[in-house]
Amino acid sequence: MMGKGEAPAPREPEEEEEDTGGVVKLISAEGFEFVVDKKAAMVSNTLRNMLTSPGGFSETRQGEVRFPEISTHVLEKICQYFYWSLHYSRLHPDSLATCLCSIASLACLCASLQFTTCMID
Amino acid sequence: QCIFRVKRNKTSYLIQCDPTETTLNIKQQLHSLIEQPPSNQRLILLSTNDVLDDSKTLANQKVENDAIVALTLRKGFRLC
Numbered sequence: 001m002m003g004k005g006e007a008p009a010p011r012e013p014e015e016e017e018e019d020t021g022g023v024v025k026l027i028s029a030e031g032f033e034f035v036v037d038k039k040a041a042m043v044s045n046t047l048r049n050m051l052t053s054p055g056g057f058s059e060t061r062q063g064e065v066r067f068p069e070i071s072t073h074v075l076e077k078i079c080q081y082f083y084w085s086l087h088y089s090r091l092h093p094d095s096l097a098t099c100l101c102s103i104a105s106l107a108c109l110c111a112s113l114q115f116t117t118c119m120i121d
Numbered sequence: 122q123c124i125f126r127v128k129r130n131k132t133s134y135l136i137q138c139d140p141t142e143t144t145l146n147i148k149q150q151l152h153s154l155i156e157q158p159p160s161n162q163r164l165i166l167l168s169t170n171d172v173l174d175d176s177k178t179l180a181n182q183k184v185e186n187d188a189i190v191a192l193t194l195r196k197g198f199r200l201c
Contacts, residue, residue, distance in 0.1 A: 023154065033132040035154060040135070076126075079135055080187070083124045 024051060024063040026079065028072040038063070040082040123179070123186040127151065127164065129193070140180035144173040151192070161195040 024041045026034045042048045050059045059065050067075060127134040127147075134154055138147060148159035164173040166182065167189045173182055184190065 031131055035132065035134045037135070037137065076133070079133075080124070083135060083137065087122060 024065065026075060027064065027066045028070055028075040029068050030072050032072040032075070034075060034079045036079050036082060040079070040086050043082045043085045044078075123184070123188075125184060125186070125188040125190055127190045127192050129191065134192075138179065140184075141178050143176060143178050144182070145175040147173075147179070148175070155192075157194055163193045163195075165191045165193065167191055 022038045023035050024038050024047075026036060026041070026047075028034070038051065041051065047065065050057070050065055051063065053060060070078070122137070123140055124135060124137050127136055134151065136147060136150060138150070144164060145159060147164065148162045151162060152158060159175070165171065166173060166184055169183065171182065173184070173190070
């Protein structure tokens with residue numbers, strides 16, 4: 001993705017620092033919770049916007065995002081992809097396509113195709 | 122560098138670590154997430170059903186990338 005992982009850090013102090021200790025909670029349609037590193041969640045531009053936009057949205061404040069349309073299996077894969085992307089996309093840019101393929105075939109099986117693909121863009 | 126999932130009830134914690142870290146390191150990492158001291162935690166590797174030993178490293182106990190580990194807590198203590 002893009003290399004501005006560290007860029008937002010200096011801007012943080014203006015927002016109230018939540019006590020989630022740098023993790024965010026993603027909640028699937030069935031109510032299963034995935035606690036992931038905020039850095040990993042920020043791989044997704046969609047989540048980055050949800051978690052950093054000013055204006056005191058509950059997602060930003062509590063570090064908790066609900067996905068009523070994403071099933072647990074898909075959300076778990078997405079979380080794994082975040083970490084995978086964080087570590088390997090910089091080292092092996094070529095292999096990114098392979099990973100996206102396996103995620104895409106998974107996504108085809110689920111009804112939430114559109115949202116899923118927009119999460120991993 | 123490995124990433125594994127610690128699961129309890131409906132919650133999964135994705136934990137990043139180095140295979141040379143000990144189980145105790147992981148429990149301390151979990152401590153910051155769940156407010157339960159390492160002494161109240163027990164981790165079980167699901168693929169073999171082995172209880173992880175505090176003093177051993179993850180590599181020694183075959184906790185690999187993508188492994189799933191179950192978290193149990195001492196009786197009488199619950200997650201807040």
